[in-house]
Amino acid sequence: MSDVDRRNASESAAAGGTARRQLTALGWAELLLFVRAKSNLVNVLFIPALVLVALTVTMNLYDLDALGLALGPVMLATATGIVLVFSLYVPLTGTYVARREELLLKRLRTGEVGDTTILLGSALPAISIVITQMLLIGAIVIPMTNAGPPAAPHYIIIGIVLGCIMMAGFAAATSAAARTSENVQVAIVPLLVLLPSTSGTFFPLEAMPQPVQDVFHWMPMTPIIDLVRAGWTGDVEPAEAMLRIGLLVLWTVIALGAAHRWFRWEPRV
Amino acid sequence: MLQRSGLAQDLTVAETLHMWAGCTSHPRSVDAALTSVGLHDRKRVAVKNLSGGEQRRLDLAMATIAEPELLFLDEPTTGMDPEGRHATWQIIRKLKETGTTIVLTTHYLEEAEMLADRLAIMHAGQIAAAGTLPEIIDQHPSRISFEFPAGFVASDFPPAEQFGADWVHERGRRIEFSTTNLQFTATELLTWARSRNMTLTGLDARSASLEEAFLHIAENSADGAVSESLEQEVSA
Numbered sequence: 001m002s003d004v005d006r007r008n009a010s011e012s013a014a015a016g017g018t019a020r021r022q023l024t025a026l027g028w029a030e031l032l033l034f035v036r037a038k039s040n041l042v043n044v045l046f047i048p049a050l051v052l053v054a055l056t057v058t059m060n061l062y063d064l065d066a067l068g069l070a071l072g073p074v075m076l077a078t079a080t081g082i083v084l085v086f087s088l089y090v091p092l093t094g095t096y097v098a099r100r101e102e103l104l105l106k107r108l109r110t111g112e113v114g115d116t117t118i119l120l121g122s123a124l125p126a127i128s129i130v131i132t133q134m135l136l137i138g139a140i141v142i143p144m145t146n147a148g149p150p151a152a153p154h155y156i157i158i159g160i161v162l163g164c165i166m167m168a169g170f171a172a173a174t175s176a177a178a179r180t181s182e183n184v185q186v187a188i189v190p191l192l193v194l195l196p197s198t199s200g201t202f203f204p205l206e207a208m209p210q211p212v213q214d215v216f217h218w219m220p221m222t223p224i225i226d227l228v229r230a231g232w233t234g235d236v237e238p239a240e241a242m243l244r245i246g247l248l249v250l251w252t253v254i255a256l257g258a259a260h261r262w263f264r265w266e267p268r269v
Numbered sequence: 270m271l272q273r274s275g276l277a278q279d280l281t282v283a284e285t286l287h288m289w290a291g292c293t294s295h296p297r298s299v300d301a302a303l304t305s306v307g308l309h310d311r312k313r314v315a316v317k318n319l320s321g322g323e324q325r326r327l328d329l330a331m332a333t334i335a336e337p338e339l340l341f342l343d344e345p346t347t348g349m350d351p352e353g354r355h356a357t358w359q360i361i362r363k364l365k366e367t368g369t370t371i372v373l374t375t376h377y378l379e380e381a382e383m384l385a386d387r388l389a390i391m392h393a394g395q396i397a398a399a400g401t402l403p404e405i406i407d408q409h410p411s412r413i414s415f416e417f418p419a420g421f422v423a424s425d426f427p428p429a430e431q432f433g434a435d436w437v438h439e440r441g442r443r444i445e446f447s448t449t450n451l452q453f454t455a456t457e458l459l460t461w462a463r464s465r466n467m468t469l470t471g472l473d474a475r476s477a478s479l480e481e482a483f484l485h486i487a488e489n490s491a492d493g494a495v496s497e498s499l500e501q502e503v504s505a
Contacts, residue, residue, distance in 0.1 A: 018294065025291020029280060036279045099277070107275030113292045 022113050026121025030095070034125045040091065047086050048133045051079050052140060058203070067206040072147025073232035074204060077225045079137045080160060081201030083130050084224065085192060088167045089174075092126045094184045096175035096263075105265045119259070123168040130164060151234025155241055159227030162248045166220065169255030170195075176262040195221045220255070223248040278317035282308055282327055285316055289331045302330040305363065307356050322353025329360060333369075340364065342373040346380060358384065378479045388479075390486055397486045402479065409482040410435070411451035413458065415469035416442045432457040443471070451476055 034040050055075045064071055099105050099122060108118050141147065150156055170191055178187035196202050199221035205213050216222055223244040230236035230244075276285055283299060290296035303309045306326040311319065319327065325345060332340060345361070346354045361384055365371060375381055381388050382402060389399035398405050413434070417426070423444065429436040434446035434454045448454040455474050462469050475481070 022292050025288050028291075029277065029284060029288035032284055033277055033279050102277055103275035104277050108292065111289070111292050112294060 019114075019117055022117050023121045023124065026108075026113070026118065027124035030122050031125040031128075033095075034091075034129075043087065043091070044129055044133065047083065048079075048137050051082050051137065055079065062204060062207055064204070067204060069204060069206065070145075070147070070233065072141060072145035073229045075141050075145060076138060076147065076232060077229040078201050079141070080134065080163070080228045081196050081199055081221055081225055083133045083137070084160075084163050084167050084221070085196055085201075087133055088123075088126045088130050088164060089171050089191065089195075090188055092123055092168060092171035093174045093178070093188050094181065095122055095126070096172055097178045097181050097184050100175065100264060101181060101267055103266070109265055119168070119172055119263075123164075123171070127164045127168070131160070134160065147232060150232045152231045152236070152241075155227045155231030155236070155245075157231075158245055159224045159231065159248065162245075162252050163221070163224040166248070166252040166255045169252065169257075169259045170220075172259035172263045173255065173261075176264045179268055195219075198222065200225045218247065220248075220251040223251070276316045276324065276327065279315060281313050281315055282319070283312040285327065286330060286334065290334050293335045295336075296334045297336055299334075302334050305333065306330040306360055320350075320353070322349040322357075325349060326353070326357065326360070329357065333364065336367075336369075338368075338370060340369050340371045342371060344375055345373065346375070346377065354380075378483060382479045390483060392486055398482065405482050406477045406479065409477045409485050410447040410449050411454075411475060411477045412437070412445060412447050412481070413451065413454055413472075413474040414443060414445035415458075415472045417444065418442075418468055418470070421467070427461070432461070434458075 055078055059071055059074060059078075064074060096105075096119075105118065109115070113121075142149075174187050174191060175184075178184045198216045198219035199205075200216070201221065205216055205222070208216070226236075226244050227241070227248070230241060277288075280288070282303065286299045286302055290299055290302075296302075300309065303312055306329050308323060308326055308330060311323060316324065316327070325348070329342075329345060332342075342361070346357050349357065358380070361371065361373070365384070373380075373384065385402065387399070387401055388405065389396045390405070391397065398408065414437075417423075419442075421442075423439045426444065429446050432446065432448070432454045433450055434448035437445040437447050439445070446454060446458075451474060459469075
């Protein structure tokens, strides 16, 4: 290791430490704000409960056995979709708009923190809530449906991690469309409807006509649902799984590109 | 001034500073920063419940968390009550004593006069005058004005040069002189009046001040646009 290498290594280690410290500071502040908004706490507990009740009812409407599906993995995949939309996409869009309105984003940008760190720091609480909710739901659904442990957990992890990044990207991009906090409820509607209904979140895609399935197969959230489901059943060819991961990566890049292109740091005048 | 100065309204004072310290290299302790701006006993109060002046002081605590060598303060006391303004001046003096170089903009002349080592008056986007306070004031004359009693006319007075002054104007019975030597002019004028048993009412002798200099610069501008002053404060 040359001196230059060593210096670069210690510099990047210092930079890594700085980024971690900044993310902790921003994430902690955002978590405090999250906890302080009472409606958020209700959502965190309410959404998983609602998901479980709704799923148990709706899944009985479909003849899953005839579609070749097992109840446990379907419920877990569906829960992933709902949690990603309602616990990450929706609140994070609101968070970005609120921080923009408060001029907090503008102030943070005057400091040392990089743009990506600011956006990621604000997203950290929502992401940790997604993971907490998934664990809660898993802890209830797995014993309830005798789903057993996942056969290929790495697909589930990849699906959820990329899903979180993609949803954060969509949230940042959507926040540009909402002029004020009041407009957030309108700005989120398109993706709120599109993402779950085209991915098999609200109802299994297998229950739809083949041409519809062929189109929805390529939509942003479909690979997440597929990966979580396949990760549980293990019922997937590695090549097919790679294709689904590739598609999810592509949508994640598109979401981040949209965020990069449209995100607004200051309120419109 | 920003209505909401870029602070999360639902965080407390201490939480806001902790966040900012975490985003800054080599911060001093949050408690030290809070004490220095006199907000220590308000540390658990939500930002939205702070008064305007307290928010500006929190602003100042954030700006000084890394103990900067150079600090820009844009109208730090605008919208403050007199108490908050005095507290802020005290903070700025302390920062100055510890060796911070401060560039401060303000509309308050007394603030500039009191705090600045060097100051510059901006007018219509240009620096119209710059230097230390005496340097700027010395470029502008002192003024003395009075009313002469009924029964006299302005032409009863000798030429202003006799008092070492310049004739500025007369309005009704009020006459105004400008002078670079206020003591001499005042003495000559009062001696002259006593020798004639004349009572000068509403006698007003004013040394050159920053306000005079400022008004002079504003008046002499062709467009009469609203002036803005900027002063620089440089510590050793």
